[in-house]
Every structure is written in structure tokens, then in C-alpha cells.
Amino acid sequence: MLVLDTDHLSHFDEATPAGERLRERLLTTNEEPVATIISAEEQLRGWLAQIHQTHADPIAAVPIYGRLERRLEFYARWTVLPWDNGSAHLFVKLHAEGVRIGSMDLKIACITITNGGKLLTRNTRDFIRVPGLHIENWLD
Numbered sequence: 001m002l003v004l005d006t007d008h009l010s011h012f013d014e015a016t017p018a019g020e021r022l023r024e025r026l027l028t029t030n031e032e033p034v035a036t037i038i039s040a041e042e043q044l045r046g047w048l049a050q051i052h053q054t055h056a057d058p059i060a061a062v063p064i065y066g067r068l069e070r071r072l073e074f075y076a077r078w079t080v081l082p083w084d085n086g087s088a089h090l091f092v093k094l095h096a097e098g099v100r101i102g103s104m105d106l107k108i109a110c111i112t113i114t115n116g117g118k119l120l121t122r123n124t125r126d127f128i129r130v131p132g133l134h135i136e137n138w139l140d
Contacts, residue, residue: 001034002031003036003111003117006039008121008139018140035078036083038104041104042104081115086114087107087114109133120135121135124137
């Protein structure tokens with residue numbers, strides 16, 4: 001199972017050269033690409049913040065709502081791994097052991113480990129600190 005970090009998900013959905021390479025590489029693997037509920041939260045928070053900024057200009061909100069709608073449709077088609085008790089207990093354990101990375105990143109790492117996946121991320125500098133987490137960068 002290949003768990004796409006938020007950065008990989010963003011490129012996957014965009015027509016960037018890195019996104020195209022990622023799509024092509026995912027087609028050649030037998031492993032299922034999945035997302036986490038944490039990445040969904042991060043992306044939805046971003047879109048909702050942009051919508052909030054256009055409160056006084058409803059016309060400016062139209063394309064942002066369109067991107068939000070496409071993101072919701074995207075997540076409806078993908079397997080989204082949950083934040084569950086196993087992930088939460090691992091989070092508490094790793095935090096107590098001194099693993100110091102951002103909370104959202106640590107949550108993504110815990111979900112990935114709990115589900116036996118490999119995390120695809122550009123943020124190797126932080127994720128390398130998480131014991132037992134397998135990571136690769138398929139964008140660079």
C-alpha cells in the first residue's frame with residue numbers, strides 16, 4: 001500500500017510535470033495508492049480558508065468552490081485511511097519517545113505504520129525521524 005502524503009496528493013491532482021511522473025509511476029505498481037484522513041483535513045482546511053477570505057466577493061469564491069468540489073470528488077473515489085485507536089496509541093507512544101515532527105505529519109506517519117504502508121512524501125527530512133516508517137519521494 002502506498003500512502004500519499006499531502007504534497008504527493010496535491011501534485012497527483014495537478015497537471016504539473018512532477019504530478020504526471022507520479023501518475024505514470026503509480027500505474028506501473030501493483031500497490032494501491034491511498035490517502036489519509038489527515039491529508040484530507042489539511043487540504044480541506046486550506047480550501048475553506050480561501051473561501052472564507054472571499055466572503056465579501058462571492059464571484060471570487062466561484063473557482064475556489066469548484067476546486068473544493070473536485071477535491072471532495074477525488075476523496076470519494078480514493079481509499080482514505082482513518083485516524084483510529086491504533087494510530088492514536090502509536091502517536092502517543094512515539095511522542096513520549098521523543099519523536100519531534102509536526103503533529104499532522106506524525107499522525108500521517110502513525111496511520112501509515114499502523115496500516116503497513118509506505119509513505120510517499122517530499123518531506124523526507126522530517127519523516128526519516130519516525131522509527132519503523134518506510135518512505136520514498138516519487139516527485140523528485
